[in-house]
Amino acid sequence: MKGIIFSVLSKFIEEKKGLEVLDEVLEKTNLESGGVYTSLKTYPDAEFITILKTFSEISNLKHDEILFELGKYMLIEMSKTYPTFFEVKSLKEFLLSIHDVIHVEVRKLFPDALTPQFSFENNNSNELTMIYKSTRQLCRLAEGLIHGASEYYKTPIEVSQSQCYLRGDPNCRIEIKFLS
Ligand code: HEM
Incomplete structure (x- = not known):
């Protein structure tokens, strides 16, 4: 999965639960990437799932709930970065x-x-x-x-x-x- 998705996921965790929780998630997951993402690079899907699982354990939020809230957050982030996709009227x-x-x-x-x-x-x-x-x-x-x-x-x-x-x-x- 592309780095841009991981960057949004990290920002989402930080905004919802704070930098300490994000650090805790990244420390516990012991990721290949070290938790540093570049938009254009591709990272293993398994990393995405591991981060979600660890965040779910730490925050007591259900996996499904996190994915749903992440989607809502991601759409608004995308609208700021790529406004031309949002020029349609309805x-x-x-x-x-x-x-x-x-x-x-x-x-x-x-x-x-x-x-x-x-x-x-x-x-x-x-x-x-x-x-x-x-x-x-x-x-x-x-x-x-x-x-x-x-x-x-x-x-x-x-x-x-x-x-x-x-x-x-x-x-x-x-x-x-x-x-x-
Ligand atoms: C309601 C609107 C959208 C829906 C329902 C949607 C749906 C999805 C879903 C479910 C994925 C996860 C990959 C998968 O399921 O295999 C995905 C990936 C992706 N989407 Fe969208 N998307 C939407 C809008 C956008 C917008 C506005 C952008 C703007 C850049 C975008 C960029 C991406 C990117 C970069 C990926 C990652 C692909 C990868 O890592 O290989 N999406 N999209």
């Missing part, structure tokens, strides 16, 4: 642009980035289904990112998942209802 347009625009540009900016695959069912103006595929199975992170985008566009949503990797399904179906 939340729905933004979500529809993730696969064909945003992650395509991400792969140009960060060669060898392994972005997830999204396909869409868009049959109704106030609904959208996003089908998420990734060997990393980080649908809770995706849900957090979607909720972060909902806050960014000030558009309340309701989200459910009728299929999920974590329940043994072949992919995740993230169903979004736009409430305004």
Whole structure:
């Protein structure tokens, strides 16, 4: 996974729980990288999981909860670093642009980035289904990112998942209802 994700994860832990907790997490995990990340470099996915696990033990927050909150935080961070991705007018347009625009540009900016695959069912103006595929199975992170985008566009949503990797399904179906 790219260093930019690790940098956001470290910043998230520091902002939520303080520098001491971040130091404690990094000390306990004994990482190959030493906990120092460069945006453009790639680090093992296992490091990401180890940091999450250790942070979960130290903070008493559930793994899923951390991924969800991290997603919300990450979206707002990305909106500051890459404002051009956010020039579309509505939340729905933004979500529809993730696969064909945003992650395509991400792969140009960060060669060898392994972005997830999204396909869409868009049959109704106030609904959208996003089908998420990734060997990393980080649908809770995706849900957090979607909720972060909902806050960014000030558009309340309701989200459910009728299929999920974590329940043994072949992919995740993230169903979004736009409430305004
Ligand atoms: C609601 C919007 C978005 C969703 C749902 C989303 C979803 C995801 C997910 C779930 C991952 C984790 C990797 C995986 O599942 O295999 C990921 C990776 C990534 N995304 Fe997005 N994303 C969104 C917007 C963005 C934006 C705005 C950027 C801006 C730069 C971005 C950049 C990246 C990068 C750099 C990675 C890491 C790829 C790697 O390390 O190989 N994403 N995205």
